[in-house]
Each structure stands twice: as structure tokens, then as C-alpha cells.
Amino acid sequence: MTDPLVQLEQLTIRFDDRVAVDHVNLTVSRGDIVTIIGPNGAGKTTLIKAILGLQKATTGRIRVTPGLVVGYVPQHLSLETTLPLSVRRFMALTGRNATDCEKALERTGVRHLLNASIHHLSGGERQRLLLARALARQPDLLVLDEPAQGVDINGQAALYELIRELRDELHCGVIMISHDLHLVMAATDHVICLNQHVCCSGYPADISTDPAFVETFGQRVAESLAVYHHHHNHRHNLHGDVVPAGSHQGGCQHDHG
Amino acid sequence: MTMVDAILGDFFWRALLGGLGVAVVAGPLGCFVVWRRMAYFGDTLAHSALLGIALSFLISLPLNLAVIVTCVGIALLLVLLSRTRVLATDTLLGILAHSTLAIGLVAISFMPDVRVDLTGLLFGDLLAMTRNDLLWIYGGAVVVLTLLIVLWRGLLMSTIHEELARVEGVPVERLRLALMLMFSLVIAVAMKIVGVLLITALLVIPAATARRLARNPEHMVGLAIMFGFIAVSGGLAMSWYLDTPAGPSVVVTAFLAFLLVYAGARNRHD
Numbered sequence: 001m002t003d004p005l006v007q008l009e010q011l012t013i014r015f016d017d018r019v020a021v022d023h024v025n026l027t028v029s030r031g032d033i034v035t036i037i038g039p040n041g042a043g044k045t046t047l048i049k050a051i052l053g054l055q056k057a058t059t060g061r062i063r064v065t066p067g068l069v070v071g072y073v074p075q076h077l078s079l080e081t082t083l084p085l086s087v088r089r090f091m092a093l094t095g096r097n098a099t100d101c102e103k104a105l106e107r108t109g110v111r112h113l114l115n116a117s118i119h120h121l122s123g124g125e126r127q128r129l130l131l132a133r134a135l136a137r138q139p140d141l142l143v144l145d146e147p148a149q150g151v152d153i154n155g156q157a158a159l160y161e162l163i164r165e166l167r168d169e170l171h172c173g174v175i176m177i178s179h180d181l182h183l184v185m186a187a188t189d190h191v192i193c194l195n196q197h198v199c200c201s202g203y204p205a206d207i208s209t210d211p212a213f214v215e216t217f218g219q220r221v222a223e224s225l226a227v228y229h230h231h232h233n234h235r236h237n238l239h240g241d242v243v244p245a246g247s248h249q250g251g252c253q254h255d256h257g
Numbered sequence: 258m259t260m261v262d263a264i265l266g267d268f269f270w271r272a273l274l275g276g277l278g279v280a281v282v283a284g285p286l287g288c289f290v291v292w293r294r295m296a297y298f299g300d301t302l303a304h305s306a307l308l309g310i311a312l313s314f315l316i317s318l319p320l321n322l323a324v325i326v327t328c329v330g331i332a333l334l335l336v337l338l339s340r341t342r343v344l345a346t347d348t349l350l351g352i353l354a355h356s357t358l359a360i361g362l363v364a365i366s367f368m369p370d371v372r373v374d375l376t377g378l379l380f381g382d383l384l385a386m387t388r389n390d391l392l393w394i395y396g397g398a399v400v401v402l403t404l405l406i407v408l409w410r411g412l413l414m415s416t417i418h419e420e421l422a423r424v425e426g427v428p429v430e431r432l433r434l435a436l437m438l439m440f441s442l443v444i445a446v447a448m449k450i451v452g453v454l455l456i457t458a459l460l461v462i463p464a465a466t467a468r469r470l471a472r473n474p475e476h477m478v479g480l481a482i483m484f485g486f487i488a489v490s491g492g493l494a495m496s497w498y499l500d501t502p503a504g505p506s507v508v509v510t511a512f513l514a515f516l517l518v519y520a521g522a523r524n525r526h527d
Contacts, residue, residue, distance in 0.1 A: 052424050072424040083292045083417065084471045093414050094425070117472075137425070 003030045005068055005141045005173045006051055011060035013046055020046040022197040023060065028141065033167055033174040035184045038194035039216065044177045045075065047194065048145055051175065068141055071134025071172075075145040077126055079118060087113050087121075087129060096136045104136035105129070108162065123150025127159065135166065142166065144176035148183070156183055181217075193217075271386040272503065273493055278394040279447045279459070280485025282401045285478045286443055287464035287485075289436060292416050296461050297347060298335070301354035302437075303444050303456040305331040307361030310378060314371045315364070321393050321445045328441030331357060336433075358453075381452035381504025383493070390449050397446040401439045408435060413474055450489070451504040462511040463488060466518050487514050 006028045013021040020043040028034050028051075036044050049055035050062055052072060079085070087110070091101035105111040108128040113121065121129060127147055134142055147163065148156040160183050167174050178184045184191065192201040193213050200212040207213050264270045290299050309327030313320045331353060339346045365373055374382065405412070415422040415429045423429050444456055451459050467480030491514075492507030499506075 049420075052420070054420055054423055070424055072421055074418065074421055077418065079417070080292055080294075082465075082468055084468065084473055084477055085417065086473055089473045090417070093410060093417070095410065143424075 004063075005029060005065050006175070007061075007063040008047075008050070009061040009063070011047075011050060011062060012058050013043070013050060013055060014058040019196055021050065021194075024194070024198055026192065026198070028173040028175050030140070030171055030173050031167065032190060033164065033176075033188045034190045034192060035188040036175070036177045036192050036194050037179070037181060037184060038199075042195045044194055045145060048143060048175070048177060052143055065140070069137055069139045071137050071139030071142045073127070073130045073134050073142070073144040073147050075149065075177075077118075077130060081119055085118050087116050087118055090118055090129070091133060091136060094133055094136045101132075101136050104132040107135060107166075108132040124152065124155045124159070127151055131159075131162070131166075135170075139170065140172050142170075142172055142174045142176075144174070146177050146179060148178065148180055156180055160184075265388055265391070268384055268386065269493070269497065271388070271391060272383045273490065275386040275391055275394050276383060276450055276489030276493065276507065277486055278391070278398050279443070279450050280463070280489050281482055282398045282439075282443050283447060283459050284463060284467075284482030284485050285405050286401070286436075286439060287460035287462075287481055288467070288474070288478050289412070289416065290457075290460045291464045291468065296457055297350045297354070299440060299444075299460055300457045301335070301350045301357070302328045302332060302440055303448075303453045304354045305357035305361075306444050306448055306453045306456075307378060308357045308364070309361075309445075310373070311361045311364035311368075314368055314373075324445040324448065325441045327357075328444055329438060332437040332441065336437075377452070378448070379452045379454050380502060381448070381450050381455065381507075383450050383503035383507070384496070386449060390446075394446045394449075397442045401442055404435060404439060408432060412436065451507055455504055455508050458508045458511065459485070459488070462508070462515050466511070466515040469518050484511065484514050487511075 004027050006026075008024055008026040011021055011024045011026075012019065022043075024047060026034070026047075036047060038044050046055055050057060051064075052070060053062075053064070087105070088098075088101070091105065092098070094101065096104075102111060102114065105114065108131045110125055110128045110132060113125060113129070118126070118129065127150070131144075131147070142163070144163070148159050151159055160180075163174060163176070166172070176188075190201065190203065191207050193199050193207065193210075193216055195216055199216055200207055200210040202210070264274070290296055305327055306324045308331075309324035310320060312318065312327055313323030316323075318326075335346075335349060335353065338344070338349050344352075362375075365371065365375070376382075377385065411422070411427040411429075411432050412435075414425065414427050415432055419429055443460075444453075447456050447459060463484035464477070464481040466484045467477045471477030471480055488507050488511035491510035492503060495501055495506040495510060496503040
């Protein structure tokens with residue numbers, strides 16, 4: 001089902017003289033996982049903010065399906081320690097009832113923290129709480145800005161896996177920014193490499209050999225990703241066991257043998 | 258003479274009732290000052306109240322109204338100026354806080370036929386509370402508390418994470434304006450209690466004291482109101498028995514409560 005949730009047409013955003021986002025076309029539909037990668041200062045966060053309606057377009061258009069419910073997981077939850085807040089209370093601020101909130105926490109695996117203070121959470125717990133908050137709103141579109149930041153490497157894989165599962169359960173669109181190239185390649189349908197303009201985009205396996213990608217990230221990164229894909233025509237579950245790749249869209253064509 | 262008349266007829270009871278009325282709204286608003294790091298902003302608004310007083314003499318507007326209008330005006334000016342990003346916000350606040358205070362003082366000195374109790378304006382004149390003042394305080398308190406209850410979730414959400422709030426459909430800008438309006442109102446009525454120089458203390462100290470013991474935002478608001486009550490009644494008692502100025506005595510009491518709570522609950526972090 002291709003039901004476009006958000007469409008960017010020739011989106012350009014300028015700050016004074018600097019072009020942050022340059023003529024970007026992008027469509028996110030239900031069921032898509034779109035990942036934006038790119039070097040620092042590439043305009044990734046600005047692009048995300050435009051989709052969220054937090055940043056105005058200088059030129060171009062941002063089309064958002066009317067009535068779209070967006071679940072947003074911001075990059076930092078820098079909390080003022082002067083504000084005492086429990087996980088339960090923070091969830092309740094979504095305006096959803098207690099059952100929905102607890103269900104969402106259960107789904108992201110942090111229900112046991114219900115009565116904890118949000119100031120005491122670890123990086124991973126905080127990301128899962130933010131995800132639960134986005135989830136409780138029953139979003140049509142999930143927007144995540146570096147969701148795995150401050151999460152250890154095992155936790156990162158599990159987090160991306162969870163995002164995939166949520167996409168299937170909610171049948172929502174997902175758009176995220178990530179720096180974790182290896183994990184992104186395994187967990188996403190569509191990668192957009194941004195450097196102000198879209199320098200390349202496509203399926204994860206194709207993009208790592210794209211000359212523009214190689215130019216942006218360097219030969220070594222590109223090669224390591226290509227190798228990674230070759231070896232990982234399967235996936236690991238949370239316990240590290242190998243599971244079949246299943247419907248790895250446009251995945252590598254190599255034979256394992 | 259009825260009971261009510263007996264109470265309202267006594268300056269001490271009027272002072273106490275007025276002080277408690279202000280503490281009820283200073284509690285929740287003080288929490289927002291602490292949460293949103295607006296202490297300096299509150300100070301600037303309070304100082305600009307003096308400009309409002311000068312204005313009220315100049316165009317013979319009711320005092321409280323003139324103060325509210327001036328505070329709202331200065332608040333809007335601050336928002337506009339901080340958007341231009343020419344100067345850092347704290348520099349802007351520093352400029353406006355003292356300029357408005359100075360302009361107010363100069364303007365008042367130009368009105369020789371107006372006799373103003375300057376000390377009362379700067380440090381409060383709690384014991385000179387009139388029935389009219391009480392009316393303003395309780396009227397203002399009803400307006401502010403109603404607004405706070407209606408807007409509570411949005412205000413809290415935009416305080417915790419502004420962008421998240423915006424994405425979730427909270428009208429962040431409008432709430433900011435509402436908050437400024439409430440501040441202006443509270444400054445206009447609290448001026449009588451502690452004066453323009455000490456208003457921020459009445460907002461910040463009880464809220465900061467409450468933070469130490471609170472587990473959630475509403476709990477903190479309740480405790481801030483309680484510490485406000487303690488400050489007002491303790492200050493009045495101090496003023497009564499030791500013959501100290503009432504406004505500063507209220508602030509000193511608030512500060513003592515703050516010290517006690519922080520010394521007693523040193524090991525708690527929530």
C-alpha cells in the first residue's frame with residue numbers, strides 16, 4: 001500500500017546566506033522506513049524539522065496529509081532537573097489514558113520504570129521512554145532524530161529492530177536520522193544520503209556502491225558497508241542467533257555458500 | 258460588626274489575607290520561573306512596574322492597570338528584541354530591567370505634586386493593605402488560577418520540551434503570551450506585599466524550596482504555595498514582634514525556610 005504521508009517537493013531552506021537544505025524531493029508512505037544519513041551539518045535535522053512543521057520552507061513545498069498524527073522522538077531530551085517528573089506523569093502528558101500509556105511502555109520494554117524519575121534514566125531507557133510516548137499517540141508517522149544516541153551497541157540493534165516491528169504493528173511510516181551506518185543499512189528500506197542536496201538515495205545495498213556515497217563517506221566506509229552486506233544476508237535476533245533474512249528488500253544478490 | 262468586618266477592619270488581618278492571596282498564585286508561577294529559567298525575566302518585568310506607576314500618575318490610569326499594561330508591553334518588547342538576536346537575552350534583560358526602573362524613578366521625580374511613598378513601592382507596604390487591594394489580589398488570583406488550571410497540560414508540556422509540545426499540537430507561542438500576562442498580573446498585585454525589588458524572591462524562593470521535596474510538578478506547586486504561606490505569615494509575625502519592615506521580613510522568612518529544607522534533605526535527588 002503506498003499512501004503518501006509526507007511529500008517534499010524541491011524543498012529548500014536557507015539561513016541567511018547558508019543553504020541548509022537544497023532542492024530535496026522526498027516521499028514517505030505508510031509502511032516505509034526512510035533513513036537519512038549524511039555528514040555533520042548536512043541539514044538532516046533541518047529537514048526533519050521541516051517535516052515536523054517546526055521549520056519553514058524558504059522555497060519548495062511540504063505536503064503533509066491532513067490530520068496526520070506524528071510521533072516524534074527528539075535528539076535530546078535535555079531535562080531541566082528543577083522540574084520533578086516521573087515516567088508515569090511524563091506519559092500522562094500525552095493526554096492518553098493510563099492503560100494506553102502503560103501498554104506503550106510495555107511495548108518498548110520500560111514498563112518497570114513507571115514510577116521512576118525521568119532524571120534517573122539511562123540513555124537507552126530515555127530513548128525507549130520517548131519512543132513509548134510517541135507510540136501512545138498512535139502515530140501515522142514516526143519521526144526519530146538519532147534514536148540510538150547514547151545507547152550501547154547491543155541496545156542499538158534491538159532498538160532498530162523494535163522500530164521495524166512498530167512500523168509493522170502500527171502500519172505507520174518511519175523517517176529517521178542516523179549515524180549508525182551499519183545498523184541503518186540492515187534496518188531500513190530506503191536510505192537518503194544528504195549533504196544539503198540529496199547526493200544519492202535508494203535501497204541500502206545499492207547505495208553503498210554509489211559513487212556519490214563513496215565520495216561523501218569515503219572509500220573505506222563504503223567498502224566496509226559493502227562487506228557488511230555481503231556477510232549479513234541474514235539477521236540476528238536479540239540473542240544473537242541467525243534468523244533468515246526474509247523479505248530483505250533489494251538486499252544483496254550474492255549467494256552464500 | 259460582623260466577623261468579616263472585624264477581620265477586614267484590622268490592618269494586620271488584611272495584611273495576612275493579602276499576603277496569603279498572593280502566595281497562592283506566586284507558588285505555581287514561581288515554579289514556572291524556576292523551570293523555565295525566567296528569574297531574570299521576572300526581575301525585569303517587576304522593575305518595569307515602576308515605569309507603570311509613573312505612567313499611572315501621568316495619564317491618571319488606575320495604578321494596578323497601568324502596571325499590568327506596562328509589564329505586558331515590556332514583555333512583548335523583550336520577545337521581539339530577543340528574536341532579532343542582536344544582543345544576548347540576558348544582556349537585553351539587564352538593559353531593560355535597570356533602564357525601566359531608572360526611567361520610572363526619574364519620571365516620578367518630575368511630578369512634584371504627586372507624593373509617592375517610594376520605599377513602599379520598592380520594598381512593599383504590606384501593612385498599608387486596603388480593602389481595595391484585597392479585591393485586586395483575590396480577583397487576580399481567581400483569573401490566574403483559572404488560566405493555570407485550564408492551560409496546565411500545555412504549559413507543562415511546552416516547559417518540558419518545546420519542540421515536542423509543538424509537534425503534539427500545543428500552541429506554544431500563545432501559551433507563552435498567556436504566561437507573561439499572568440506574570441504581569443501577579444507583579445501588579447504582589448507589588449504591594451514585597452515591592453518591585455523583592456517580587457522575584459517571592460516567586461523563586463518558595464518554588465526552589467519546594468523542589469527539594471517534590472516528586473512531581475503538581476506536588477511542587479502545592480509545596481511552593483505552602484512555603485509561600487509560611488513566608489507571609491512568618492514575615493508578618495516577625496514584623497509584628499520585632500518591628501522590622503514587613504516586605505523584607507517575608508523574604509527573610511522564605512530564605513530561612515529554604516535553608517532549613519536544603520540542610521535537612523541534603524541527600525535527596527529526584
